[in-house]
Amino acid sequence: MKSAKTVFGQYLKNRGMLHSKQREEILDIFLKTEKHPTIDALYQLIRKKHPKIGLATVYRSMRVICDAGLAREVDFGDGVKRYEHEYQHQHHDHLVCLKCGRVIEVLSPRIEHLQETLAKKHNFTPIRHRMEIFGTCRECKRKEK
Amino acid sequence: MKSAKTVFGQYLKNRGMLHSKQREEILDIFLKTEKHPTIDALYQLIRKKHPKIGLATVYRSMRVICDAGLAREVDFGDGVKRYEHEYQHQHHDHLVCLKCGRVIEVLSPRIEHLQETLAKKHNFTPIRHRMEIFGTCRECKRKEK
DNA sequence: ATACCTGCAAATGTTTTGCGACTAA
């Protein structure tokens, strides 16, 4: 199985795009976090090692990384885009804690199947979907008692 | 069953808030559309009859209307808030056509039930959830062939 | 009379873009 970096390198080459240090570094930082970082969170991390890299470059690079199939935009309704891994990570849904912001990734094959059925029933051709359950996670629930 | 306008009037009264002409008119326009209008779409409609009403007032009024339980914010990931009816409209999910923007409201009790189960399995206390399937609607599918 | 509300303009926060300088191939 090809590594994410290899995939990225090939994507850039195929498109005649350059393999810059900034892109490499931003991809590196993104790959190291298994969370759902915002652009600004990534920017703060990158900044520590490479204070010269600008915010606009992070925006531009994350778009390229998404286009290459390595990341996917997600949003949890708080007005900021977040990114999660796409390569070698199967589709999943999210449980989002409204107290602490923790995100639990979940998968229910039965729900996935019912979604297909639901779309078909309306003659709707699904391309992608998202499902988020907002609430209180176990830890926050315990604390509030 | 109380009308939406009655509910709104009582909500305002209970809070010591004023029943202004602007709020009444904005509620009226919103109640007349069964779509998922953005603030700007509502503003354009309102503007035809009441050119004096400002955009900020539409934003402020829609928040009040949501707080009163008559509308709910939804977003389809295109960076703009939309509003749908909440009063006397049960919870539902959405099929969003990426070609024409049409939104089909759907409900699957089986999916709803599985979502409950899924949350419970993770000791997660659900408050609300959302599910959207993005794809191509029947009409757009037909056209593209 | 007096809270509360509105319209306007300015501020905010996130994301995008124009442009001259820089860099990978």
Place this chain on the structure above:
DNA sequence: TTAGTCGCAAAACATTTGCAGGTAT
């Protein structure tokens, strides 16, 4: 050498807020 990129600042957008003037009760 020369496209393609970068950093910076400015622009673009959606949304919110401060404030002076207006309005419902």
